[in-house]
Amino acid sequence: MIALNGVTFAYDNNARVFADFSWNVRAGEIWSVLGPSGCGKSTLLLLLAGLVHPQAGMVQIGGEEIKRPRPRTGLILQEYGLLPWATVRDNVALGLRIRRFYGPDGRHVPQDEHIDGPEIQTRVDHWLSRLDIKEVRDKYPGQISGGQRQRAAIARTVALRPDLLLMDEPFSSLDAPTRESLQVLTLELCEEANLTVILVTHNIEEAAFMGQQILVLGDPPNRERRIIENPHNADEAYRCAGAYQRACSSLRQRIDETGAADTRRPSRRWKTQ
């Protein structure tokens, strides 16, 4: 699904964030990307989203080199990115309206996707119900809770039927119960739609709960990939299981070993719940 081959990237003339970095993800896998702030987690997502481009090497998704945002990739950010002047319903419809605006041109919109008014309405209604935000559909983002905003952002993205979901710290500004219910909901949605997921987080517990595999990034430039296998079927019960607790502590240990949390800037940069 995803192949990074010898990717080198730096912002303008700054130090490199990635240097000859390679990484592969198979379709249907759920990955957490874990690392301290400034390690290049978000940059990795922007590279995958086609919003920034490597100076050397290649980013491929589904066998195609990524040169611009790919219509089947969904991106969800910590700050939601909802339009403040549009109601929840209009925000959820935004991606579909953009597709109708361009038509199936193969560049902004998949060539086999024909979106019309009734189709938008059907899909929006479906996802408003599925994400449990139907009651707030006529409210503006400023009038609803953080959890509802993130639900609206997720609905807006999954309404476009993506096959790859990129999430950048999607739950980190939410309170613990909201965060946990959204984590479970996200995993359910991924299973329903057989999505490939890359979830970026600085939270060890979240990485362990969500990711079947965990990519650990350290201080840039990142050259080698450090991958931790974390096979499990995450559900609400898993959070209370001994296996989960063991996964978290072994993850913390592995991070210390790999030197990702280096001694100059100690574990303060690692947020735990």
Add this chain to the structure above:
Amino acid sequence: MSAVPQPPGNPRGRQGRGRTPFRGLSVLGAALVILLVWEALALVLRIPILPTPLAALGTLGRELTQELGRHFLASLLRVVASITLAVSLATPTGLMLGQSERLDRLFSPFVYLLYPIPKVVLVPIVLLFLGVGNAPKIVIVTMILFFQVLVLVRDSAASIRPEILTSVRSLGAGRRALFRFVYLPASLPAVLTAVRQSIGTAVAVLYIAELFATRYGLGYYIYLQGSTLFNYAKMYAGVIAMSTLGLGLYFAVDAVERRVCRWIDA
């Protein structure tokens, strides 16, 4: 004045936009007080240059269907044409400057120099170049509105939060869709605020511009009645008509703004 009740969970309310809360009734009350003070002054002073409001309003009623109506229409059309012209020129320019730091760096010195110039001093120059008729009046009022709209739209486009642009681009939006779905709706409040803020100045300068080289417009009418024909009742009727023009446009833009920008108070 009683406070406007605010919905729960909405601490900013109307005051979030820096407005005094008011109701239609209290505005009517204020208008009545102003008329009463005028009436009292006129009754006490008893001079021909201050007719009573009733006399002035009576003349206004009669004149509107005759001569004054034509002048009112001429002024109204000039202002509306200027607003249309200014908004349709300044909005795309402001959006372009707001989107591109490079362009903004190039043009901001010009805006910085030209924006604060009181456009009214340019009236004689514009008249010299454009001569008689509507063109010079529309151009001068357009210039006033243009810079106000330009600056506010530019700043609103530049202040769109980057995560909105990133996420909308990730939904497949290219330049055209970003313009249509983000920049345009985001700048609408700025356009309306700019027009609302500068409508008073625009009408004032229109008055000045209509003193010269024209035989239509409220400025011409007021000046003619007051300084040449010494018909003070008609002059006052003209003054009321011009005030109503400014007020009416202000209220109209304000109403549109409240309707379109409900989300700001949300």
